[in-house]
Amino acid sequence: MEKKGKVLLSTSLGYQVHLCDGNNIIAPRRKNLDIRKGNIIIGDIVSLDDNNQIFDISPRKNLMMRPRVANIDMAGVIVSAKEPSFSTFLLDKYLTSCSQGNVPSFIIISKWDIASNDEKSKINIFLKYYEKLGYSIFKTSKNNPDEDEKIRKKVKGKVSIFMGQTGVGKSSLINRLDQNFNRAIGNEVVLGRGEHKTKEVAFLPFLGGYLGDTPGFSDFSLTLSKDQLALDFPGFFDYSQDCKFKGCLHNNIKGCAVQRAVNDGNLSLDSYNNYLKLLEEASSDNGFEKKSSHKEWGRKTK
Incomplete structure (x- = not known):
């Protein structure tokens, strides 16, 4: 009997798939899966046969290239107020990546509590601009449960990912949102950059939806023209x-x-x-195939 589920992560034995009945199983890719379907990507909706092998991939509503993940309702772009320093360049880069993938996004400022008043004032000047563009903004810290609760409500029932530079606290935030999660956290700091701990995109069932943790990058390139x-x-x-x-x-x-x-x-x-x-x-060629309409690309969430 055919079963459907969402790919949560990749393992050495296959893909962890969250089935519609709530169970998780490890499912390998069937050898005769149509090569025109391409590679299985985290976030894919897949069909499984009686042997729990993946034999089909459902059409994707969107696809992000970095991190490589599919079928996302929204992305929380995390930049830290300090350690590593606040960067509008990386913020704009991540927001552009979301727009390219047709994924609505919002902004999370982490480590707000350790920034000085002067640093907060300077950051707030930039944040007013992003608010004017329509982005929702959350300022989080270890001792601000009210802001964490606002984020819970934001992502409830949605397929969401958190993305950002290495060391901004993506896994720490996920652990605060649900203490049943046990995401590895990098505590070492080398040249102001946190140690890489999250090695790949991984989805976790969360409040009627899914929450994805993504690898942190010291830097990354946009794959667009x-x-x-x-x-x-x-x-x-x-x-x-x-x-x-x-x-x-x-x-x-x-x-x-x-x-x-x-x-x-x-x-x-x-x-x-x-x-x-x-x-x-950016490359001077056409890059990936352009969408027929950019009007709805990466629309902000309110």
Whole structure:
């Protein structure tokens, strides 16, 4: 009898699949699985045969490339207020990755309690801009259960992941949200970067949905073209529709509506400079196949 379930993680024996009846099993990939389906990805909805072998992968509603995960309702992008230092560059990079994968996102500032008042004031200036763009923002710490409860309500019944730089406290937050979780936490600090502990994406059943912990990265590259970046960068899409030239990359081009929005103060100059850095990193080819419409890509959650 055919069974369906969600792939939670990959193991040496196969994939851990959470079945519709609530049970978890280890299921290998059937040898004759259609190669056109591609590789099985964490988050996939799969069909199992009587031998508990995966023989089909359901169509994905979205796919993130880094971390590589499928069928996500929302992503919590975590940046720390301190240790490692707050970085709008990494924040913009992660938000762009979510937009590329058509995954709505929100922002979590971790370690808020150890930041000085001066540091908090500077960070709040940046956060006001992201709030203006429509992102929900949570400021968390070990001793702030009220903020943790707000995040629980946010992700309840959803398929969500937490993503961010190494050492920002993704696993610590997950453990606080549910004490039954026992995610490994890196306590060592080398050159200001926490030790890598979470080695791969892993989903955990949580409040009627799933919560995913992802590997931390000291840095990562976006797998998208310059054209995609110009559309997917936070806050750019609506303005880009008014650019004078089709395919505008928003870099020193006369008639660029994005540059005009920066000059008028509607878009952040700091964030725009982050975009120019990412533009240098982006490939000049077409990258992955473009969606037919970017209008709904990576819409923020309110």
